[in-house]
Each structure stands twice: as C-alpha cells, then as structure tokens.
Amino acid sequence: MITIHHLLVSQSERVIWLMEELQLAYELKSYPRNPETRLADPIFLQLHPLGTAPVIQDGAITLGESSAIFTYVLDLYGEGKLRIAPGQPNYADFIYWFHYANAGLMPQAMQYLFGAMAGDDSSNPRAAWARERFARHLAMINDRLANNAYVAGEFTAADILLHFPFGTMSSFAPVDISGYPHIRAWLDRLSARPAYQKAMKLAGHTQDPAQPSKKL
Numbered sequence: 001m002i003t004i005h006h007l008l009v010s011q012s013e014r015v016i017w018l019m020e021e022l023q024l025a026y027e028l029k030s031y032p033r034n035p036e037t038r039l040a041d042p043i044f045l046q047l048h049p050l051g052t053a054p055v056i057q058d059g060a061i062t063l064g065e066s067s068a069i070f071t072y073v074l075d076l077y078g079e080g081k082l083r084i085a086p087g088q089p090n091y092a093d094f095i096y097w098f099h100y101a102n103a104g105l106m107p108q109a110m111q112y113l114f115g116a117m118a119g120d121d122s123s124n125p126r127a128a129w130a131r132e133r134f135a136r137h138l139a140m141i142n143d144r145l146a147n148n149a150y151v152a153g154e155f156t157a158a159d160i161l162l163h164f165p166f167g168t169m170s171s172f173a174p175v176d177i178s179g180y181p182h183i184r185a186w187l188d189r190l191s192a193r194p195a196y197q198k199a200m201k202l203a204g205h206t207q208d209p210a211q212p213s214k215k216l
Ligand SMILES: N[C@@H](CCC(=O)N[C@@H](CS)C(=O)NCC(=O)O)C(=O)O
Pocket: 007, 009, 010, 011, 012, 038, 039, 040, 041, 051, 052, 053, 054, 064, 065, 066, 067, 102
C-alpha cells in the first residue's frame, strides 16, 4: 500500500486528492511546517535528498516530485482513469496540461510568490516582470477554460496538478483571479467534487483553500 508523506499546507495535498479520486487505499502521514521558517519538517530530508514534499513510499520504492508521483500512481494503479490515452482526441491536450502544471506554471507562480513575499513594489522591474509573466499564464488558463470545463476537456489528473497555485499556495501570497472568470468557475467545479472535499479535510484544511473566504 502507498504511504503519502504529507507536509501540512503544501502541494502534497494533490497526491491525497489523486488517491481519493481513484478510490485507492493509502496510509497518510502528515507533518507540520516549521512555524517560524515555514520550511518542511526534517523528516523529509530522511526521505529524499531535497527535503521537500510530497514523497510517497510503495514497498521498496521511495519517490518524490509531484508529477512523477502522479505518473507512477496512474501507470501502476490508475486503470486508465483520470488520463487520456494515446490515440484519443484530447491526448495531446492532456499531456500538455499535465506537464505544464509543474514544469510551466509552478516555476512562474513561485517567482510571483517570492516577489510578493519579499514585498516587491511596482518600481522593482523584476517584480513587474514576474507579475506580467504570471498574468500571461493566468490568461492562457482562463482562455482554455472558456470553452472547456476542464483543461483536457474532461476532468483528469491535469486539473488536480494545476489547482495548487489557485488554492493553498495563495495562502503564502494571494493570487488575484478576479479578472479570470473561467478560472473561478473551474475552481468552483473542482470544489464541488466529493473527493476534493474529503482530501482537503484530510490534508488539514478546515475550509476550502480555493474559495475566496478561506482563512488558512
Ligand atoms: N517540484 C516539487 C516541489 C516540491 C516542493 O517544493 N515542495 C514544497 C511544498 S509546497 C516544500 O516541501 N516546501 C518546504 C521546504 O522547501 O522546506 C514537487 O512538485 O514535488
């Protein structure tokens, strides 16, 4: 059985959500962040050289990196669910959005977040650059969702991977999506999913992190 090592208030909640959507059995081990630095519990350095979450264990396998974990779970246990197979019409969309979530959006969201957390103001050209680039990403996602309920057409693991910057990550630096109504509607669709609601509770949230009233 898979063990999920979950860091509270972190993207490892996505792995819990994935397992709940697939209705797979798993063991959940949750650890707090350091209250001052907000860095990961030292247990993660024993699990993985980078000391970050998520990490899963499955028998003799120990695996980090969210999208690698997703691929592992979908390949070995997913039975074809939450993905679009080669040859299907939206296959290219699925692999694009699946990989874009962590390889494209997350680095840009982190640039935005670090700038905002450092208190960058609009006179700082690097902060302005980070905001503008991030806005391009938000516009692309919003445009995609204007005519698609989910980024790959139907609900897939790509939606789960893509969600984090709009939910829990915005507790570190708010992401204003008021100008992106299709992202808002997509978040509301995801919030309505029972597996999401259960996963967020298990992940330690007392409120939905993707709803405007959240207080983390
Ligand atoms: N690309 C990695 C990022 C891992 C990562 O940075 N995780 C954060 C949680 S959101 C973390 O562990 N932060 C605490 C720390 O760096 O000490 C993944 O997707 O798994």
